[in-house]
Amino acid sequence: MQEVEVKILEIDPKKVQDKLYALGAEKIFDGEVSGFIYDFPDGKLNKKKQVLRLRKEGDRAMLAFKHKLSVENVKVSDEFEVEVDNFEITQKIIDSLGLIERKKISKHRVSFLLNNVRFEIDKFLGELEYVPAFLEIEAEDAEIIYQYAEMLGFSRADCKPWSGFDMMKCYGTE
Template sequence: MKEIEVKILDVNKAALEKKLLALGAKLAGEYYIESVVFDTQKKDLNSKKELLRLRKKNNRIILTHKNNVKEGKTKTCEETEIEVSDFEKTKALLAGLGFICSKSKPKKRTTYKLKNSLIEIDEYKEIPPFFEVESPNEEELEEVVKLLGYTMKDTKTWTGWKVFNHYGKELESLEI
């Protein structure tokens, strides 16, 4: 599946949620997320702009591979996800295959659906809330950004690690 997304930093969550509901967005879920990112010792995936991530999202466990990451006006990539049944066993299996893992910080994510887009508000203890707009195409993404009162100049194509670096913080993880 193709993923097309941007982030907008320093948001007032309550005001954003009020705007989303006024626009007819539907609450799709609230999640507590814990992630582990994998790479080789030589950071082969990182050098190819790929990501291998194991994520616990409430009661679901999802293994994700992202590749063909391209940054321009938006960040796009090919994303493949599979659901697995055991977080620790999957982590051990990948470590047994030679992957090293780093744990990232847990976050709370609140997801809304507007049109065919997801608006995902991420909250970490260490930094201000930010949100991501993920859309099926760039046209809808730009439309949703505008509906929310922003312009594309307000957006970032950064990874979560770059967001943390922006605030002078570090994630306990690999820079992907």
């Protein structure tokens, strides 16, 4: 499945939530998300613009493999994601395959859904807490993303085709 998304930096979470509610969006998640990024010791996945991520989202666990295809105006990736029953066992399987944990990222996330467009309001926790809150918009194509960004009061220029690592670089850490 293709993932098409942008990030909008330094948002006011309350204002964005209020606008999403006014548009009729449904809140589908509000809680802590912890993501663990894995790679081989030689960085093989990163060199190929690939990511293996194990994520805890509330009481759910998800395993995702992403391959970044483009970052021109929006970030486009092939993404394969599956819910796993047991986070700890999945972690052991990944470790047994010789992959190592490259990064752990925790954040508070509020997710909304409106007309098959997903909105994630994120605020990093822990060592990245100083990074301002940001919005991620995911839809089937760039024009839909821009349309909803504008409805929320943002311009195309506000829409960054960035990964989480790009965000960290922007704010001086990785």
